[in-house]
Amino acid sequence: MKYLLHEASAENLDALSDWILVEANERIFETFVRSHYETITAMNEPDTDKIKEVLIKRMKRDKKVFRSRKARSLMKYAAVGLVFLALGYFFQQDRTKGNHPVKLVPKEETITITLDNGTIEALDPLANRKVKDAHGNIIGNQERSKMTYRKSVATVAKGTAPKKLVYNTLKVPYGKRFDVVLSDGTHVFLNSGTSLRYPVQFLKGFDRTVFLTGEAYFDVAKDREHPFTVHADELDIEVLGTQFNVSHYPEDTNINTVLVEGSVELHKKTGDAENGEGILLEPGFKAEWRKAGNDIAIENVDTDMYTAWVQGKLVFRNTSLWKIRQALERKYNVTIKNRNKDLEGQLFDASFDIETIEEVLESFNKSYAIEYKIEDNKVIIQ
Numbered sequence: 001m002k003y004l005l006h007e008a009s010a011e012n013l014d015a016l017s018d019w020i021l022v023e024a025n026e027r028i029f030e031t032f033v034r035s036h037y038e039t040i041t042a043m044n045e046p047d048t049d050k051i052k053e054v055l056i057k058r059m060k061r062d063k064k065v066f067r068s069r070k071a072r073s074l075m076k077y078a079a080v081g082l083v084f085l086a087l088g089y090f091f092q093q094d095r096t097k098g099n100h101p102v103k104l105v106p107k108e109e110t111i112t113i114t115l116d117n118g119t120i121e122a123l124d125p126l127a128n129r130k131v132k133d134a135h136g137n138i139i140g141n142q143e144r145s146k147m148t149y150r151k152s153v154a155t156v157a158k159g160t161a162p163k164k165l166v167y168n169t170l171k172v173p174y175g176k177r178f179d180v181v182l183s184d185g186t187h188v189f190l191n192s193g194t195s196l197r198y199p200v201q202f203l204k205g206f207d208r209t210v211f212l213t214g215e216a217y218f219d220v221a222k223d224r225e226h227p228f229t230v231h232a233d234e235l236d237i238e239v240l241g242t243q244f245n246v247s248h249y250p251e252d253t254n255i256n257t258v259l260v261e262g263s264v265e266l267h268k269k270t271g272d273a274e275n276g277e278g279i280l281l282e283p284g285f286k287a288e289w290r291k292a293g294n295d296i297a298i299e300n301v302d303t304d305m306y307t308a309w310v311q312g313k314l315v316f317r318n319t320s321l322w323k324i325r326q327a328l329e330r331k332y333n334v335t336i337k338n339r340n341k342d343l344e345g346q347l348f349d350a351s352f353d354i355e356t357i358e359e360v361l362e363s364f365n366k367s368y369a370i371e372y373k374i375e376d377n378k379v380i381i382q
Helices: 010-021 023-043 047-063 067-090 301-313 321-332 357-368
Strands: 112-116 120-123 128-132 138-143 146-149 167-172 178-181 189-190 194-199 208-218 228-232 235-239 243-248 254-261 264-270 278-282 285-290 295-300 312-322 334-337 345-352 372-375 378-381
Touching: 010 023, 023 047, 023 312, 047 378, 067 194, 067 345, 146 378, 189 194, 194 235, 235 243, 235 254, 235 301, 243 301, 254 264, 254 301, 264 285, 278 295, 295 301, 321 345, 321 357, 345 357, 357 372
Parallel strands: 146 178, 208 228, 334 378
Antiparallel strands: 112 120, 112 167, 128 138, 138 146, 167 194, 178 189, 189 208, 194 208, 208 243, 228 235, 235 264, 243 254, 254 285, 264 278, 285 295, 312 345, 372 378
């Protein structure tokens, strides 16, 4: 009831979010909300006889099932009446999918790889092919949306000048995802809107270093002699062998590192040098580097929430509409504008898997009464 009245606290929402993850509970919740919508729709006529009829039917049904809890049932329907009064004003439009006949057409952009000589090649995520360097040598294989580089074999002999590391850069646009297995066996899952610069081959005597903009999940191959480092703006994340997620989009005010397994050490950079001792992160914790304050906050989190995107899911818990809009724009490669500034900082809960962008928008419309329209192939929240 607090949820429907928009009076739920963060603790209430957490409890409801956990409870609704159980399939049977989700069905109960959907049925409960549906019964409210039926009556709310009737209120918009308004038709008081219809409202009474619906209420009486549901009271009789509950009376049969919960005869021994009559007083509690009456209290519940008194509360339901308040919900109808509080929410009726939000639902002025037809709640069918016919509300928004205009369809969005997500933009189609290409995944690209930039070779060491500056050549840019397009990658078809449905293709299987050999991966070649700028000189035509085969350095790996592409199997649809996954590229695998050949294992490193090169070494630096004593008394000789070290070989130069050769870099490739993968760029994944909004609306796409891609995986790359580096030459040391490290598996990197790249989210939408992400760029990763990495050596084609890791050489003995050199640290394993990659450069990230966007979001990626790393499953790092163990090599105690060669630490693995992710450069994300002015933050360096150093590991030996572990699984972790890094989110570092240019428009974000923070850089988040979530550790799933193993251990990582974070270093803030000052100029070209690292700033003091590193901060160790334990599994199940998130490190948030706030760019404005140049400080790092550590907190215990549910790591599944931050890594759900690897399975193609979106999970939001107490998340602002601003962040939700950004996540949807990246995943579906659409533009979402918000004209209702009162909503921008409000917190919402939602989970999506295989839904289209239209289905996601309809879900927010029905669950939170967020009205929108499609205009010039953009989503406009009103």
